[in-house]
Amino acid sequence: MSDLVSVGVLTRTFPPEVVDAVVAEAGRTEQRNRSLPARVMAYFAIGMALHSEGSYEDVLGLLTDGLAWTEPGVEPVKLPSKSAIFQARARLGSEPLRALFERVATPLAEPGASGCWLAGRRMVAIDGTTLDVADTDANAVRFGRPGVNKGEQAAFPQARLVAVAECGTRAVFDAAVGSYGTGENTLAGEVIGRLEPGMVLLADRGVCGYPLWSKAAATGADLLWRAMSNMKPRPIETLADGSWLAELRPSGNAGRNADPLTIRVVDYEIDDGRTNDNAYRLFTTILDPDEASAEDLALAYSQRWEIESVFDELKVHQRGPRTVLRSKSPELVLQEIWGHLCCHFAIRTLMWEAAGHAQVDPARVSFVAALRIARRSVAGARAFSP
Numbered sequence: 472m473s474d475l476v477s478v479g480v481l482t483r484t485f486p487p488e489v490v491d492a493v494v495a496e497a498g499r500t501e502q503r504n505r506s507l508p509a510r511v512m513a514y515f516a517i518g519m520a521l522h523s524e525g526s527y528e529d530v531l532g533l534l535t536d537g538l539a540w541t542e543p544g545v546e547p548v549k550l551p552s553k554s555a556i557f558q559a560r561a562r563l564g565s566e567p568l569r570a571l572f573e574r575v576a577t578p579l580a581e582p583g584a585s586g587c588w589l590a591g592r593r594m595v596a597i598d599g600t601t602l603d604v605a606d607t608d609a610n611a612v613r614f615g616r617p618g619v620n621k622g623e624q625a626a627f628p629q630a631r632l633v634a635v636a637e638c639g640t641r642a643v644f645d646a647a648v649g650s651y652g653t654g655e656n657t658l659a660g661e662v663i664g665r666l667e668p669g670m671v672l673l674a675d676r677g678v679c680g681y682p683l684w685s686k687a688a689a690t691g692a693d694l695l696w697r698a699m700s701n702m703k704p705r706p707i708e709t710l711a712d713g714s715w716l717a718e719l720r721p722s723g724n725a726g727r728n729a730d731p732l733t734i735r736v737v738d739y740e741i742d743d744g745r746t747n748d749n750a751y752r753l754f755t756t757i758l759d760p761d762e763a764s765a766e767d768l769a770l771a772y773s774q775r776w777e778i779e780s781v782f783d784e785l786k787v788h789q790r791g792p793r794t795v796l797r798s799k800s801p802e803l804v805l806q807e808i809w810g811h812l813c814c815h816f817a818i819r820t821l822m823w824e825a826a827g828h829a830q831v832d833p834a835r836v837s838f839v840a841a842l843r844i845a846r847r848s849v850a851g852a853r854a855f856s857p
Contacts, residue, residue, distance in 0.1 A: 480845045481517055481534075484817040485575055490514070493570040499563055506551050507559035509567070511535065516560070516568050516806050520814035521846060523791050527556045565802050568809035576644040576816045578637040579823045585832055587639030589771045590763040592671040592693055594638035596778040597662065597678060599655040600786065603627040603795045604804045613801035615651040627795055630804060633658035634812075635666075636781045638673065638774040640833055642819040643781060648808050656683060666692035671757070673775040676700075679754065681721040685732060688756055695772055698752040704734060713738075714765040716758065733758065737765045784838045785815055818845050 487510060494500055494509040501508055507515075511534070518534045519525075525533070532550055551559075578595070580587035587594060601617075604610045606627050616624040631653055635645040647661040659678055666672060668691035676697040687694055704717035718731035737753040753772055757763050763771070790796075790811060798804045822841045826833035 480817050480821050481514055481521070481814075484820050485514075485517070485571055485813065489574060490567075490571060493567045493574060494563075497564070497566040497570060499567055507555065509563055512559045512563040513567055513571065515556070516563070516810035517813045517817070518810075519797075519807060520789060520811040523789065523794060527553045531556060560803055560806065561800075563806065565805035565809060568806050568813060572646070572809050572813050572816070576642070576812070578644055579640045579642045579820065580637060584639060586774065586834065587637065589671050589695075589767070590757060592669055592757075594673060594771060594774055595635050595644075595666075595670050596638055596673040596775045597633065597635045597659060598675065598775075598778045598782070599631060599633040599658065600782045601629040601631050601651060602786070602790075602808065604630055605795060605797060605799045607799045609800050610804060613650060614804070617651055630796075630808060631655065631658060632808065633662060634778065634781065635662050635672075636778045638777045640819060640823050641777055641781050641784070641838075642816055642823070643812055644816070646812055648805060656680070659683060660686060663687045664690065666690040668692060671695055671771075673772060675775065681719060681732075684719065684754070688732065693756045695753060695755045695757070695768060697772065697775075698736075698754050700752075702754075704736060704754070705731070706736075707733070710735070710760050712760045712765040714760060714768075719754070737768050739765070739769050781815075785811060788839055788842055789815060789818075818842055821845065 490510050490513045491500075494513060499509045511531075514534055515531055518530045522530045522533060528550055535550070578593055580593065582588065582591075604614055604627060610628045614628040614630050616628050619625050629651040631649050631651055633647050633655055634643045636643045645662045645665055647658040649658050656678060659674075660683060663672070663683060663686055666687060671693040672687060672695070674694070674696040676699045679696040679698050679702065684694065684696070701722075702719075704719045707716040707718060709715045714735050714737045717734055717736050719734045720731050721729050734754045734756065735758045737751075737755065739751050739753075741749050741751065743749070751769070751772070753768060755763075755768055757768070786792075796804055796807050798807045818838070818841050821844075822836045822838065823833055825841070826836050
């Protein structure tokens with residue numbers, strides 16, 4: 472079975488019946504028999520992320536050789552042309568891939584798993600990044616380009632991605648995609664509204680502001696965010712562990728009539744000898760020091776860097792360093808991005824299960840090694856075209 476893991480890791484995480492369901496719900500089910508049905512193209516969109524260096528024909532060849540064994544008696548399909556593959560991608564669109572990710576991607580850690588929990592709450596982290604997309608007029612109009620020196624623009628348009636990942640497992644289970652001109656906090660507002668009670672969200676100071684804070688707190692999830700320096704909550708009470716309770720209001724005139732939110736503030740410094748920015752102020756909704764002390768909170772906040780590692784896995788190892796997404800139309804760019812997120816979740820699921828089977832900390836499992844294993848194919852002798 473190890474020779475089948477390339478497709479197996481996809482069909483195991485995204486079973487064919489689930490793929491068929493999201494395709495049908497998106498209205499992409501074929502009205503006639505085709506050589507490239509929607510199910511195959513959904514796996515193809517994920518396979519492009521798994522084999523990002525391969526051509527269309529290479530990726531489809533690797534996947535269809537393996538997909539044949541998922542249904543007994545089905546022979547590998549005859550490979551269509553690159554043009555036919557492109558047309559099949561266009562028929563599928565991005566919606567089934569987005570729906571597939573949203574249906575399947577969930578936090579993985581069971582209660583008590585190391586590095587995943589704080590005071591009985593599941594630790595998750597939010598952050599954003601950008602992805603270079605193919606330099607076409609359509610992509611430039613849809614996604615926009617960042618500016619560079621002297622009023623010039625960057626060589627490639629960029630899409631913006633904001634994601635929420637589970638700390639410890641590094642499984643991305645929610646995300647929003649937009650143009651470069653869409654603010655990171657705007658996209659963060661989309662995913663923050665989908666938080667659930669029993670989670671504690673870690674966020675850097677770029678996210679920390681009253682509007683997002685109040686929206687996130689309203690979900691019932693707890694928050695542990697680094698505060699911006701210009702945020703001045705009104706002190707109420709100093710607690711035994713050195714943290715203090717305070718009232719948080721919106722800035723400016725909006726704060727005069729708004730009901731204050733009670734928060735807990737933790738101040739500390741880190742002396743690592745590498746930066747002058749060593750003073751930290753954290754805001755949290757966990758008000759009782761008996762649940763989580765100031766030291767516990769400071770240690771937990773360091774887990775926020777897990778999501779930085781997630782973006783490194785996605786952009787450097789899975790996609791490839793300095794690689795530009797290949798799709799030349801906005802709809803297929805979105806399909807490609809959701810395919811990458813599905814692929815990353817499948818690999819992270821494989822890693823979590825492997826760590827549990829071996830009874831080791833999942834942090835000891837190498838993403839690069841897992842990616843290499845997942846790229847194995849039943850067509851092991853097939854070489855990528857130049």
